[in-house]
Amino acid sequence: MAKRVGIEVSLAVSHAVQLARAEAIAAYPITPQTHIVEHLSSLVANAELEAEFINVESEHSAISACIGTSAAGARTYTATSSQGLALMHEILFIASAMRFPIVMTVANRALSGPLSIWNDHSDIMGARDIGWIQVFVQNGQEAFDHTIMAFKIAEHRRVLLPMIVNLDGFILSHVVEALEFTDQDTVDRFLPPYHPWHQLDPKKPVTMGAFGMPEIFAEFKMKHQVTLMNSYDQIMKVWQEWGQLTGRDYHPVEHYKTEGAKILLLTMGCLSEVAEIAVDELRDAGVPVGLLKLRLWRPFPFAALREAVNGAELLIVCDRALSVGGPGGPVLSEVRSVLYPLSPQPKVLGYIIGLGGRDVPPEDFKEIVAQAQAEAELGPRQEFYMYGVRG
């Protein structure tokens, strides 16, 4: 049965990996991911998790070794952050193109420079197009649940794609929360042992990672695109199944007080919890505002988002990353393009907040809503707004 415990979120993620019976873990220490793999290595050292832990010499080798363990046929997990994710970048594309169901936690953190170990989403936004399934979580319970579910989604034979669970560094990873631990029996029933669909086996030799001539390359990319989009159905199925087992339901775009809302905020990750407080207070003050939480980032939930904004007049997209020299934050650009065919469509304004770990209290959201209302009436006058940045 489920057990309620107070635990640091990083450790909860490690226990989720343990409950999922991961067989191989390769990792390199990087802040703020460290607590996750530290705890996993002690679980392996104490034989509480039957797995191989490879202490690689870089994140580049971490993801490369994960491809190796996955190719050998072992259930594989890794975790990283920021510069580490950037160092993996080249290999991330190869992992998904070769269809290895690796599960990775990214404890989101800003990218240099200047050097910052604190939270924002610029690391993962640089890895938008790597062809992995990606979700964002807003609290420890979600981090725990989605880590277990990720294995089931990734390993399904119609999916066979690697998956990233994004959780905000420090402000989520290092927080102690009360959360419900699902017991081993329930997880075992939910997640069967991993049987690789393709592996390197001398009894059935195959060549993996052959090179593609121009005549065949686009066909590979098309397959990848179709598979990633089709994984949507399987993700929904797994989330539903988990909901039935645990009573915790998840959706690609989640709604908070959106009934009758004329103004919608859109957030990802931890910001969502803070925004909820602001929405509560604004609603009490009579402002018709609601909150959309974007959980599924890849494959992008086109239909769910279009449906969710239906009827709103103003959509305020809050980005925790800046696309330097571009049309605002990465989420803003994507949401705008997704909503483009809608008619009528809400005015879409983008706010960039909380870069490099800067605190975002509920008051900021209230201020953003007020500013955005005024700007929307005026024009708007800018492509996007960087909130609270000193001259």
Added chain:
Amino acid sequence: MDKFDVASSQKYDVYASRLLPKEEYFTSGHRSCQGCGEALAVRWVCKAIGKNAVIAHATGCMEIVSSGFPQTAWVQPWIHVAFENTAAVASGLEAGYKILARKGKLAGHPPKVVAMGGDGGTSDIGLQALSGAMERGHDFTYICWDNEAYMNTGIQRSSSTPYGAMTTTSPPGKRSIGQPTWKKNMVAIAVAHGIPYVATACPSYLFDLYFKVKRAVETPGPAYIHILSVCPTGWRSATDLTVRLGRLAVETGVFPLYEVVDGRYRLTIEIPKLRPVKDYLRLQGRFRHLREPEIEFIQRQVLAHYDLLLKKCAAPYPEFPPLSHAEEGA
């Protein structure tokens, strides 16, 4: 067959080749250049590692000529991921098979893990991953195909290019004699990791190469083999001279054949009297621009290096002290 080694191969002489495996694991139909020393080496290395093996290969000549989808020249299971991470992929493979074996999910013996890469993928961009894998002590064999430059991208210098050689990025000119630095000593770097087996080899000495590879894959822990692979395209040499050039590299002392077992050096092909390096250099267009003083400098350097190697071979102690757990406890 088990007793069949380099010494007996020399005794059997002409019959020896018949005692080697007839199975082909690197098949015909690959697209390597005419006279490719590397293709010859790959074929015999694959025979030596046998059927129960998996190969992780770096990007480079050999990957490109052998794996154009939907065809493949590899009979053993084979994986290519990127240029610089082959040793890391091999680490993962080894760890993966180890845990599957421990959990009883693997029938029979776990396969031997072999990683392969060119000199660029080994001594330049892949050195970090290789060093990490050797340091962690994975049970795998790493094989470097050394054709002494980035031949796949069109003959650019690497840290394995010999002094004075002309490449497209180390061209001789008013202020350049070609490659300005001495070849990086990858073997010494591997030895410095304290791994149980390190060797040099060349397909011109087939039995020597074959038995070294066999020994490497059978040695528990990391093993490293550095194979000189003559490249007629990049070396600007006649395609029918490949085997002869490999022999000349050894006979002149430019590329001595030796092995380092548990830190102990041993020459496996002894050359009683070295030939002058000129015999080796003059057959290659890449050294054509060198004048007498430069050739003399190379000659002196080669002799000095060879002398140092002989001293290491004669040393009464190994490069690093072997110490087993049992002895530690005592």
